[in-house]
Amino acid sequence: MKARPMKTPVYLDYHATTPVDPRVIERMLPYFGERFGNPASRSHRFGWEAEKAVDLARRRVAALAGATPREIVFTSGATESNNLALKGVMEACRSRGNHLVTLATEHKAVLDPTRHLERQGFRVTVLAPEPDGLVSLDRLREALAPDTVLVSVMAANNEIGVLQPVAEIGALCRERGILFHSDAAQAFGKIPLDVERDSIDLLSITAHKLYGPKGIGALYVRRRNPRVPLAAQIDGGGHEAGMRSGTLNVPAIAGFGEACAIAAVEMAGEAARLAALRDHLRARLEADIEGVRVNGSLERRLPGNLNISFEGVEADALLMTLPDLALSTGSACSSATVEPSHVLRALGVGEERARGAVRFGLGRWTTAEEVDYAAGRIGAAARNLRALRPQ
Numbered sequence: 001m002k003a004r005p006m007k008t009p010v011y012l013d014y015h016a017t018t019p020v021d022p023r024v025i026e027r028m029l030p031y032f033g034e035r036f037g038n039p040a041s042r043s044h045r046f047g048w049e050a051e052k053a054v055d056l057a058r059r060r061v062a063a064l065a066g067a068t069p070r071e072i073v074f075t076s077g078a079t080e081s082n083n084l085a086l087k088g089v090m091e092a093c094r095s096r097g098n099h100l101v102t103l104a105t106e107h108k109a110v111l112d113p114t115r116h117l118e119r120q121g122f123r124v125t126v127l128a129p130e131p132d133g134l135v136s137l138d139r140l141r142e143a144l145a146p147d148t149v150l151v152s153v154m155a156a157n158n159e160i161g162v163l164q165p166v167a168e169i170g171a172l173c174r175e176r177g178i179l180f181h182s183d184a185a186q187a188f189g190k191i192p193l194d195v196e197r198d199s200i201d202l203l204s205i206t207a208h209k210l211y212g213p214k215g216i217g218a219l220y221v222r223r224r225n226p227r228v229p230l231a232a233q234i235d236g237g238g239h240e241a242g243m244r245s246g247t248l249n250v251p252a253i254a255g256f257g258e259a260c261a262i263a264a265v266e267m268a269g270e271a272a273r274l275a276a277l278r279d280h281l282r283a284r285l286e287a288d289i290e291g292v293r294v295n296g297s298l299e300r301r302l303p304g305n306l307n308i309s310f311e312g313v314e315a316d317a318l319l320m321t322l323p324d325l326a327l328s329t330g331s332a333c334s335s336a337t338v339e340p341s342h343v344l345r346a347l348g349v350g351e352e353r354a355r356g357a358v359r360f361g362l363g364r365w366t367t368a369e370e371v372d373y374a375a376g377r378i379g380a381a382a383r384n385l386r387a388l389r390p391q
């Protein structure tokens with residue numbers, strides 16, 4: 001794709017959300033206009049046209065996951081998908097067991113529903129990751145009990161970009177007859193995922209991290225080998241095979257499908273380009289600034305992610321002096337509170353290093369010029385802050 005001329009602020013927060021690809025917008029527009037029908041209307045052309053668009057999108061989302069279209073349930077995004085997966089499975093499997101295992105570095109959209117389940121009487125084990133952010137398969141194996149129903153481990157972390165060994169986790173769960181859910185909000189369309197190869201039973205996906213619109217996502221729910229029992233969390237009308245009722249958001253679904261079709265073609269090339277840009281960014285920061293520490297595994301990481309602490313520099317203070325860069329500190333989602341990121345704390349990094357963490361998210365329209373500009377600005381700002389520090 002042609003590079004855009006550099007504008008400020010430079011957007012380096014692609015983990016928070018992504019701009020909608022113009023090709024996706026193009027695909028959505030007719031469904032706001034002349035093709036406005038409700039896909040549940042079975043008796044006229046307006047309904048048929050809308051249904052056709054939803055069918056195509058469902059096939060495209062399924063294809064990118066290695067799933068079949070019937071296994072895709074459209075939702076409002078990954079938060080809803082995670083809620084449906086966790087609450088829906090635990091509720092439906094009450095007779096089978098009472099125990100759920102997850103990881104301390106999960107997104108709040110997993111951790112908060114597990115807390116809700118705990119209040120309802122379910123037993124939850126939250127595993128601490130290794131210092132590099134990866135789950136220990138040995139510790140996971142030890143945590144599994146005869147009454148364990150579900151393991152939920154994300155595919156890629158939204159702060160440190162660390163990629164969990166989903167295929168190994170899936171194989172372990174399959175061997176023990178335990179269901180495996182993965183939150184793939186950050187990973188889907190960025191790295192290859194395949195629900196068959198990786199033995200994934202439920203997969204949470206969202207369009208807006210994938211150059212699609214906000215407010216649309218999906219939950220993949222395995223239908224065979226094994227069929228996943230799931231209790232609906234939104235009732236009314238029986239849409240989406242009864243798993244999620246409500247009139248479908250046709251324009252958003254059409255756009256979501258287009259975003260997946262684009263990712264299927266462009267993922268490999270884009271990943272290589274972003275990894276090279278990201279490595280260049282890291283090299284420049286390390287050359288320019290003393291005391292640069294990378295948080296999380298460097299090897300097992302999303303191509304567009306970098307998470308760095310600058311020793312003795314508060315990330316919030318740093319970003320305050322950089323209005324021309326759109327970046328996040330440790331935790332964007334809970335930035336209303338002053339708590340340092342729960343992800344970095346779970347890695348065992350100290351309070352100071354957690355407060356010094358800056359998250360870089362590179363994406364489809366990030367250019368080398370932007371990366372160089374950002375590196376230069378951050379180097380200067382970090383040196384300024386250090387010079388001001390009381391000795």
Ligand SMILES: *Cc1c(COP(=O)(O)O)cnc(C)c1O
Nearest residue numbers: 077078079107109158185186206
């Ligand atoms: C963004 C994100 C979510 C939430 O997705 P929404 O579609 O915004 O609800 C959940 N999990 C992870 C890992 C995310 O990055």
